[in-house]
Amino acid sequence: MGEPGELAADEHVRYIVTAEKKKDSFESLVMEHLRLSGAYWGLTTLDLLHKLQAVDAREVVDWIMSCYHPESGGFAGNVGHDPHVLYTLSAVQVLCLFDRLDVLDVDKIADYVAGLQKEDGSFAGDIWGEVDTRFSYISICTLSLLHRLHKINVEKAVEYIVSCKNLDGGFGAMPGGESHAGQIFCCVGALAITGSLHHVDRDLLGWWLCERQCRDGGLNGRPEKLADVCYSWWVLSSLIMIDRVHWIDKEKLAKFILNCQDKENGGISDRPDNAVDIYHTYFGVAGLSLMEYPGVKPMDPAYALPLDVVNRIFLRKQQ
Amino acid sequence: MGSSSGEEEGTNKWVPPSQRPELADVVPVGQDDGPCPVVSISYRDDFREVMDYFRALYSAGERSPRALHFTAEAIHFNPGNYTVWHFRRLVLEALDTDLLQEMNFVDQIAESNPKNYQVWHHKRWLAEKLGPDAANSEHEFTRKMLAIDAKNYHAWSHRQWVLQALGGWESELQYCNQLLEEDVFNNSAWNQRYLVITSSPLLGGLVAMRDSEVDYTVEAIMANPRNESPWRYLKGLYKGDNYLPVADRRISDVCLKVLKDDSTCIFALSLLVDLLRMGLQPSDELKGTIESMENCDPETSHVDLATAVCSILQKCDPLRISYWSWYRTTLS
Numbered sequence: 128m129g130e131p132g133e134l135a136a137d138e139h140v141r142y143i144v145t146a147e148k149k150k151d152s153f154e155s156l157v158m159e160h161l162r163l164s165g166a167y168w169g170l171t172t173l174d175l176l177h178k179l180q181a182v183d184a185r186e187v188v189d190w191i192m193s194c195y196h197p198e199s200g201g202f203a204g205n206v207g208h209d210p211h212v213l214y215t216l217s218a219v220q221v222l223c224l225f226d227r228l229d230v231l232d233v234d235k236i237a238d239y240v241a242g243l244q245k246e247d248g249s250f251a252g253d254i255w256g257e258v259d260t261r262f263s264y265i266s267i268c269t270l271s272l273l274h275r276l277h278k279i280n281v282e283k284a285v286e287y288i289v290s291c292k293n294l295d296g297g298f299g300a301m302p303g304g305e306s307h308a309g310q311i312f313c314c315v316g317a318l319a320i321t322g323s324l325h326h327v328d329r330d331l332l333g334w335w336l337c338e339r340q341c342r343d344g345g346l347n348g349r350p351e352k353l354a355d356v357c358y359s360w361w362v363l364s365s366l367i368m369i370d371r372v373h374w375i376d377k378e379k380l381a382k383f384i385l386n387c388q389d390k391e392n393g394g395i396s397d398r399p400d401n402a403v404d405i406y407h408t409y410f411g412v413a414g415l416s417l418m419e420y421p422g423v424k425p426m427d428p429a430y431a432l433p434l435d436v437v438n439r440i441f442l443r444k445q446q
Numbered sequence: 447m448g449s450s451s452g453e454e455e456g457t458n459k460w461v462p463p464s465q466r467p468e469l470a471d472v473v474p475v476g477q478d479d480g481p482c483p484v485v486s487i488s489y490r491d492d493f494r495e496v497m498d499y500f501r502a503l504y505s506a507g508e509r510s511p512r513a514l515h516f517t518a519e520a521i522h523f524n525p526g527n528y529t530v531w532h533f534r535r536l537v538l539e540a541l542d543t544d545l546l547q548e549m550n551f552v553d554q555i556a557e558s559n560p561k562n563y564q565v566w567h568h569k570r571w572l573a574e575k576l577g578p579d580a581a582n583s584e585h586e587f588t589r590k591m592l593a594i595d596a597k598n599y600h601a602w603s604h605r606q607w608v609l610q611a612l613g614g615w616e617s618e619l620q621y622c623n624q625l626l627e628e629d630v631f632n633n634s635a636w637n638q639r640y641l642v643i644t645s646s647p648l649l650g651g652l653v654a655m656r657d658s659e660v661d662y663t664v665e666a667i668m669a670n671p672r673n674e675s676p677w678r679y680l681k682g683l684y685k686g687d688n689y690l691p692v693a694d695r696r697i698s699d700v701c702l703k704v705l706k707d708d709s710t711c712i713f714a715l716s717l718l719v720d721l722l723r724m725g726l727q728p729s730d731e732l733k734g735t736i737e738s739m740e741n742c743d744p745e746t747s748h749v750d751l752a753t754a755v756c757s758i759l760q761k762c763d764p765l766r767i768s769y770w771s772w773y774r775t776t777l778s
């Protein structure tokens with residue numbers, strides 16, 4: 128592997144900007160239905176690296192709005208697809224990056240998201256009713272960014288999330304589901320946003336999370352799994368939210384992430400020497416941001432947006 | 447769904463939609479992505495053409511057998527496209543199709559795409575419509591998928607949902623036994639075991655099961671002490687109760703036995719320090735074992751045993767030294 132060296136920021140920027148333009152690649156055809164999430168991963172990474180101006184803001188905002196479904200109030204993953212909360216959050220997050228929430232019919236979108244809450248407090252992802260704690264987080268995060276949390280039953284939403292807590296202090300996708308770092312991020316994030324972190328057993332969960340650090344310095348998502356760059360984000364952000372991030376070895380983790388870079392062509396992969404993709408590029412840079420890596424903007428662990436963007440939204444809130 | 451192409455792969459030659467007589471009246475609709483330079487790869491062009499025809503039928507809202515057939519073809523190209531699945535459900539509802547046949551269709555897709563959210567959601571949607579009669583065949587299916595990847599989160603979620611919504615608990619504990627026999631490190635199987643002993647309507651709940659579960663878990667730990675899952679499971683059996691695990695000799699005994707063979711086993715040391723913090727009075731044998739460990743600082747032997755164990759952990763788990771240092775501060 129050799130020396131991991133430094134973050135190849137310029138190469139990553141180039142990788143993202145050119146990936147955005149490769150609309151005709153086979154990969155982009157397969158990814159067609161989740162272009163909006165891809166846009167969020169790529170653009171947030173650019174912003175973290177102080178390079179958001181490398182893309183044309185107006186073009187991006189126009190394209191985002193062409194994925195909007197005025198009848199439902201939700202966003203689709205791409206033009207002509209069906210709306211889903213996953214892409215609704217991505218759309219709202221990208222508009223936050225560009226400080227353009229003004230283009231939205233905020234109440235219409237908030238009603239769409241709030242309408243997906245079930246009686247037991249859980250959330251479905253779309254009209255077809257798939258329930259998962261991921262959607263609890265997505266809905267709560269979206270509504271909070273839009274200053275519309277009051278449109279849902281927060282108490283019930285929290286109750287449902289707490290019902291997914293396990294003996295190891297972690298959380299699963301539904302009651303009884305195995306603890307998984309991605310689901311833990313969603314549950315802890317939703318509890319953080321709603322001011323309900325007192326439901327988390329911080330020391331117990333903190334120990335489970337710091338046990339995710341493997342000998343190679345990377346973090347895994349469940350016991351006996353391999354380390355993967357994307358868990359740098361899920362695990363670290365959760366540890367920060369419960370104030371236990373000092374329990375892991377940050378230096379070793381940073382080295383693991385830097386070792387997964389393609390230093391020539393840009394991009395970050397899931398593990399050293401694998402092929403890079405935009406998803407892991409985002410999670411790698413975001414993980415480094417959470418560890419205050421020099422030259423990378425600090426990130427908010429709950430909203431998954433740069434801290435200055437989140438501050439802009441909540442400090443300005445006067446409505 | 448007996449139309450010309452797509453579903454019966456292999457035997458028939460694939461005919462591009464633009465050359466099929468049954469689609470002559472459909473005007474394909476391209477993805478509105480802005481200008482794109484075309485570099486030709488033939489598979490990709492087929493894919494694009496199928497999607498263009500799909501979009502045409504979708505935007506016309508056509509609920510017909512050929513629309514159903516076409517969603518199948520689009521799914522074969524890209525099973526991750528949720529819009530195609532949505533549309534397929536609308537067509538299925540409108541046509542009043544045989545849902546068992548549909549389950550066979552989605553099972554085939556799931557087998558080659560075991561980690562696809564849409565596929566599993568479609569299965570759940572179908573199972574919900576089919577009701578309790580579907581429970582056994584669904585359990586059989588997840589069993590098959592878990593035989594390939596015993597930690598597939600989607601398969602586990604589906605299995606748990608079927609258990610709770612449609613039933614079929616009868617052999618679930620035995621299934622957990624089997625999986626743990628195959629791989630005692632399988633955390634998903636330990637998690638499932640916890641669900642079964644706490645939620646199965648046939649077993650009487652956690653308190654009734656605790657005694658035999660402690661024996662089972664201790665045995666699993668003795669076979670493989672460096673396995674995180676059973677240690678956590680053992681603690682979970684007492685669910686926050688401080689008195690019971692301290693009073694149950696089997697718990698401190700398993701720590702002692704493991705540490706005699708493997709003095710740096712983090713999970714044994716960790717549970718031991720938990721027990722000491724909760725009020726365990728250490729036996730002379732336990733004290734002697736700890737004090738004779740090579741990582742045990744001779745200067746700490748006069749301080750309390752919990753602190754001594756913590757300082758051993760600081761040495762043998764350097765990656766988490768901050769955690770153990772913090773833990774040590776909670777002891778005074």
Ligand SMILES: [Zn+2]
Nearest residue numbers: 355356357397
């Ligand atoms: Zn990953």
